[in-house]
Amino acid sequence: MGQTFRRITPQLVTLALVVLLVTVFFPNFFAIGFDGTRFVGPVVDVLKRSAPVALLGVGMTLVIATRGIDLSVGTVMAISGAVAAWAITSGYGLAGAVGLAIGAGLLAGLWNGCLVAIVGIQPIVATLILMTSGRGIAQLITEGRILTFSDPNLAFAGSGSVLGIPFPTILWIATAVVVALLMRRTALGMLIEATGINRAASALAGVNATVLLIAVYMASGFCASLAGIVATADIRGADANNAGLWLELDAILAVVIGGNSLLGGRFSIAGTMIGALIIQTINTGIMLSGFPSEYNLVIKAVLVLVILVLQSPNLAADWLFLKSLVKARRANVRSETP
Amino acid sequence: MSINPRLYPLLATIGIFLVGYLISYLQFPAMLSTRVIGNLLTDNAYLGIVAVGMTIVILSGGIDLSVGSVIAFSGVFIAVMLRDASLHPLAVFALLLIITTAFGAAMGWLIHALAMPAFIVTLAGMFLARGVAYMMTIDSVAISHPFYSMLTSAYWLMPGKGRLTLIGVLMLISVLVGAIIAHRTRFGAAVFALGGGEQTARLMGVNVGRTTVLIYAFSGLMAGLSGIVFSIYTGSGYPLATVGTELTAIAAVVIGGTILTGGAGYVIGTLFGVLTMGLIQTYIVFDGTLSSWWTKIVIGLLLLVFILLQKGLLRLTAFGEART
Numbered sequence: 001m002g003q004t005f006r007r008i009t010p011q012l013v014t015l016a017l018v019v020l021l022v023t024v025f026f027p028n029f030f031a032i033g034f035d036g037t038r039f040v041g042p043v044v045d046v047l048k049r050s051a052p053v054a055l056l057g058v059g060m061t062l063v064i065a066t067r068g069i070d071l072s073v074g075t076v077m078a079i080s081g082a083v084a085a086w087a088i089t090s091g092y093g094l095a096g097a098v099g100l101a102i103g104a105g106l107l108a109g110l111w112n113g114c115l116v117a118i119v120g121i122q123p124i125v126a127t128l129i130l131m132t133s134g135r136g137i138a139q140l141i142t143e144g145r146i147l148t149f150s151d152p153n154l155a156f157a158g159s160g161s162v163l164g165i166p167f168p169t170i171l172w173i174a175t176a177v178v179v180a181l182l183m184r185r186t187a188l189g190m191l192i193e194a195t196g197i198n199r200a201a202s203a204l205a206g207v208n209a210t211v212l213l214i215a216v217y218m219a220s221g222f223c224a225s226l227a228g229i230v231a232t233a234d235i236r237g238a239d240a241n242n243a244g245l246w247l248e249l250d251a252i253l254a255v256v257i258g259g260n261s262l263l264g265g266r267f268s269i270a271g272t273m274i275g276a277l278i279i280q281t282i283n284t285g286i287m288l289s290g291f292p293s294e295y296n297l298v299i300k301a302v303l304v305l306v307i308l309v310l311q312s313p314n315l316a317a318d319w320l321f322l323k324s325l326v327k328a329r330r331a332n333v334r335s336e337t338p
Numbered sequence: 339m340s341i342n343p344r345l346y347p348l349l350a351t352i353g354i355f356l357v358g359y360l361i362s363y364l365q366f367p368a369m370l371s372t373r374v375i376g377n378l379l380t381d382n383a384y385l386g387i388v389a390v391g392m393t394i395v396i397l398s399g400g401i402d403l404s405v406g407s408v409i410a411f412s413g414v415f416i417a418v419m420l421r422d423a424s425l426h427p428l429a430v431f432a433l434l435l436i437i438t439t440a441f442g443a444a445m446g447w448l449i450h451a452l453a454m455p456a457f458i459v460t461l462a463g464m465f466l467a468r469g470v471a472y473m474m475t476i477d478s479v480a481i482s483h484p485f486y487s488m489l490t491s492a493y494w495l496m497p498g499k500g501r502l503t504l505i506g507v508l509m510l511i512s513v514l515v516g517a518i519i520a521h522r523t524r525f526g527a528a529v530f531a532l533g534g535g536e537q538t539a540r541l542m543g544v545n546v547g548r549t550t551v552l553i554y555a556f557s558g559l560m561a562g563l564s565g566i567v568f569s570i571y572t573g574s575g576y577p578l579a580t581v582g583t584e585l586t587a588i589a590a591v592v593i594g595g596t597i598l599t600g601g602a603g604y605v606i607g608t609l610f611g612v613l614t615m616g617l618i619q620t621y622i623v624f625d626g627t628l629s630s631w632w633t634k635i636v637i638g639l640l641l642l643v644f645i646l647l648q649k650g651l652l653r654l655t656a657f658g659e660a661r662t
Contacts, residue, residue: 069457121645124401124457125598129645132589133638139631240631246581249461262455294476297469304462308454 010310011259011274018281025289038161042288044169050280051168052077052244055227056251057258057272058172058179059220064255066196066216067264068116068123073224073251075134076108077244080228082141085149085238094153098229105225106218108134113214131248138240148237158233168230172273175226179219180269189267192216196264253300254279257307278303347595347648348607354640355614362617366624372500374620376493379506382616384409384568385586386509386609389594390516391560392587393608397520398553399533399600400456404445404463405561406583408438410576411471412565417479417575420486427485435562441467442558446551460554464584471577478576481569489570505567510609512563517605519556529553533600590615593640597648614640 005012023029032041056073063070080101087097108130115126141147149155160167183189194202195209203209227247232238256262257278258271279300286296362369388405395402412434419430445463449456492504520526528549531539540546569575588598594611596603618636622628 119646119649121649122598125592125645128585128588129638129641132585132641133635136631136634136638139629140635144629144631249464252458252461256458262458292473292476294469294472297465297472299469301462301466301469304458304465305448308448308452308458308462 007268008259008271008274011257011271011278014257015274015278015281018278018285022281022285022289025291026285029285029288034164038164038166042284044166046277046280046284047169048166049284050276051172051230052227052247053250053254053279054172054273054276055175055223055230056220056247057254057276058176058269059223060248060251060255061258061260061267061269061272062179062183062192062216063123063220064196064252064260064262065192065264065267066213067199068213068216069127069252069262070112070217070220071124071127071248072108072112072130072134073220073227074244074246074248075131075138076105076221076224077228077231077247078138078238078240079108079134079141080105080225081232081243082138082147082238082240084154084229084232085147086141088149088151088154089147094151097151097154098157101229102222102225105221105223105228107221108224109218109221110214112221113217116217117210117213135240138238138243142238142240144240146237146239150236154229155233155236157229158231158235168234171226171230175223176269176273183269193265193267196267250279251276253304256304344602347597347644348604348610350644350647351593351595351607351610351614355610355617358614358617358621362621362624369620369624372496372498372502374500376496376500376502376506378613378616378620379509380501380503380571381619382612383503383505383509384564384571384580385583385590385615386612387512387567388561388564388583389587389590389608389612390512390605391557391564392584393516393591393594393596393603393605394520394529395456395553395557396588396591396596396598397533397600397603398529398549399536400449400550400553401460401588402442402445402463402554402557402561403457403460403584404441404467405557405564405587406580406585407464407467407471408441408558408561409565409568409580409583410578411467412438412562413569413572413575413579414471414474414479414577415575416566416569417481418474420481420483421479427483427489431566434566435559438562438565439555439559442561443551443555445558446554447547449554450547450550456554468577474577475575476577478574480574486570486573490573505570508563508567512560513605513609516560516608520605525549525552530601533602535601586615589637589641593637593644595644595648598645 019029026042029042032039032043034040056077060070060073083104084097084101087100088094092100112127112130115121115129116123157167162170183192191202191207191212194205194207195212199209228244231243254275255272257275258268258273260267260271282299282303283296286293286299359369368374388409392402392405415434415437416427416430419425419433420427441463445459448454449459452459489504493501496502520529528539528544531542531544532546532549536546568580572579590611591608592598592611593614594603594607594609596607615637619633622630622633
């Protein structure tokens with residue numbers, strides 16, 4: 001536990017700084033009210049709106065840990081949302097709609113996983129296929145329209161709340177906790193890291209890398225379908241063109257901000273979740289503080305650059321060197337003052 | 339005489355384009371008119387130009403996600419500069435090309451200096467370029483300059499009343515220049531070497547840093563040029579324009595037979611990749627009953643076919659090398 005905290009300290013500090021910055025411009029950031037059925041306030045809003053990126057981030061963290069990338073999650077969101085809206089308007093009921101939507105996400109993951117693990121295509125290219133064609137598939141399901149529905153049960157997934165807490169918030173936190181426990185309480189997490197560091201070596205060590213890779217892409221599809229259901233339920237309609245548009249990039253950004261290397265290996269789901277919160281705090285903060293939202297992308301770009309510099313393998317050696325210098329000096333000081 | 343196996347993807351691309359055109363022609367004889375061909379070139383001019391830059395980047399084993407945003411930035415930059423500063427469009431063009439080239443070079447330098455994946459560095463570039471475009475304006479700005487109306491109406495009437503527009507010709511020239519740079523210069527050889535592997539390239543004496551900077555600078559230059567062409571095509575600058583063009587360009591390069599891991603491919607193939615994608619769209623317009631989303635699905639299928647083809651080919655050549 002202590003180790004996890006030490007690992008995500010930089011992310012926590014960044015989040016605190018961003019929150020502090022927002023509070024300077026918008027002092028009421030922490031105001032939380034209760035309107036009779038649920039809590040309201042900027043913080044609650046951030047926790048709710050970060051749901052899609054956080055959900056995608058859970059799956060994306062696992063995929064990136066295997067040295068892969070999943071560009072299709074945004075489109076899979078659109079497909080799942082379209083399937084859910086289609087199923088509920090065709091009278092399949094809530095269970096049927098959610099089941100079919102998740103099934104669609106798993107199927108998309110299976111397709112990606114097979115292309116990567118069995119055919120051996122690079123992940124970025126393999127998932128690009130679904131990314132370009134997936135929106136067409138989603139439009140095929142909705143027949144090019146925005147498929148609206150009025151079922152209150154499905155809408156609950158987007159705008160409902162339990163004990164005053166928005167349902168999307170509960171969903172993403174629960175998903176993150178369950179997946180993180182599954183990874184760390186079993187050997188799964190270690191096996192995924194092993195595959196990411198060296199697939200051939202881990203295969204020789206007895207890890208069934210092929211099955212593991214497919215499972216990881218299916219997990220990403222599963223998370224994307226959850227995000228798709230939330231996004232569709234939120235607006236009570238499936239918009240095949242815009243649902244989840246460019247969210248794959250935000251999800252990748254959340255993973256990178258979370259301190260996970262794009263080169264695979266060690267991963268931290270907690271880090272990614274904080275990354276998603278940082279992104280959403282910036283988005284909400286810019287809106288609240290009255291800055292024009294045009295600045296959003298530029299700030300994001302600067303943030304990515306700073307993180308890239310900190311993560312750079314070329315500079316890592318320099319950091320270590322500096323650290324050892326400081327340590328040596330401290331040791332010298334200590335030895336000189338007995 | 340045996341054909342070089344490296345030519346297979348290129349021949350397959352050209353073959354698919356010709357067969358596709360033949361099928362379209364048999365169904366709609368009007369497809370084989372200079373009007374359709376002229377429009378095919380005009381409508382895909384900006385995509386073709388940016389895809390040439392992308393080809394060079396992909397040949398070197400990299401990727402440039404920023405180009406779509408750079409095109410949008412270029413359009414906005416031109417429109418705003420023409421509106422607010424009394425500069426001649428040609429001066430604005432020159433200024434713009436310098437900016438986008440420097441932008442590309444800066445990304446290339448970061449990729450080399452930080453030793454980070456090109457994917458994430460150019461992703462930051464993508465955010466930055468679009469963000470700056472937003473900061474300049476969030477509205478669509480119309481361009482009304484006499485010089486611009488002259489550029490828009492500049493075309494050569496081909497026999498059969500087809501219009502060969504200035505921007506269509508500009509695309510063909512870009513492809514030609516790209517092909518010469520990739521296949522006939524020292525820099526091109528360095529690009530191919532880099533695509534084969536950074537270590538080996540270094541051992542061969544390629545200056546990896548300089549080449550990387552030049553590759554992304556070239557891609558930035560092409561994106562800027564594409565932005566100019568796009569602004570001539572639409573007559574306006576809009577920060578939300580050309581979202582996702584980088585992925586269309588990558589798809590065109592792959593359908594054009596360039597291997598995404600780098601090191602093998604032809605710039606001329608990219609032209610046929612772009613034209614094939616344009617052909618699908620034209621066919622759907624001619625048919626009238628098919629919905630536009632079939633474009634995306636067919637392009638995805640084509641991508642899959644070409645990637646599988648390349649995969650098989652790589653295995654084939656690997657076997658061939660093992661035997662000798």
